[in-house]
Amino acid sequence: AAAGVVAQTYPARPIRLVVPFPAGGSNDIVGRAVGGGLGERLGKQVIIDNRAGGNSIIGTELVASAAPDGYTLLVISTSFTTNPIIHKLPFDPLKSFAWVAMLGVGPNVLVVTPSLPVKSVKELIALAKARPGQLIYASTGVGSNAHFGTELFKHMTGTNMLHVPYKGGTPALIDTIAGQAQLCLSSLIQTTAHIRTGKLRALATSGAKRSVILPDVPTISEAGVPGYETANWWGVAAPRGT
Secondary structure (H helix, E strand, C coil), X not given: CHHHCCCCCCCCCCXXXXXXXXXXXXXXXXXXXXXXXXXXXXXXXXXXXXXXXXXXXXXXXXXXXXXXXXXXXXXXXXXHHHHHHHCCCCCCCCCCEEEEEEEEEEEEEEEECCCXXXXXXXXXXXXXXXXXXXXXXXXXXXXXXXXXXXXXXXXXXXXXXXXXXXCCHHHHHHXXXXXXXXXXXXXXXXXXXXXXXXXXXXXXXXXXXXXXXXXXXXXXXXXXXXXXXXXXXXXXXXXXXC
């Protein structure tokens, strides 16, 4: 009887790709791009499931406890490696997952609300020093790439700015555009369109060299903070045993 059993072809049903951040952010954009291509390749729908909260911890825990059958995948990013530093996690970041692929790496961009009277990194530093603790910077959450990257900027420039964490990149950018926050260090993926329409002003990018997307925008290191460099990355993981 066992010899007559035919192995079921994978996938036999839609696949869920969990994005542990809100729609519109870099993780969501990357996830939808990869999910669309993967769905075409496999011939089955890949459903994007946004599970925001806790700087990606809520969605990540969901996948860690899912069945290891290949039907639940997770978009991971820089926050996956920074969360263990400052949060008590309900999963083991190393032992709870099977690693699938690294998807890409990209710089961030330091943007300000257009109403802020600065047009360069040096002017931002001068204003922050003149108004210590008054400028608000938005981030995608406590322990996020944006949080750590801006704290590094503060440390290297000797400035003091107030951190306001959000549940993801989209709400952080919305409040920066509206002027509720004055600046944000965000991924190029989600900020470029707002920069080109004038809703945000780009001061500098965070990579070691200029971005081909914004070639006229200097790096933070070029613009007055020598040696500064941060980047974001995205990958895919599955429950351990998949």
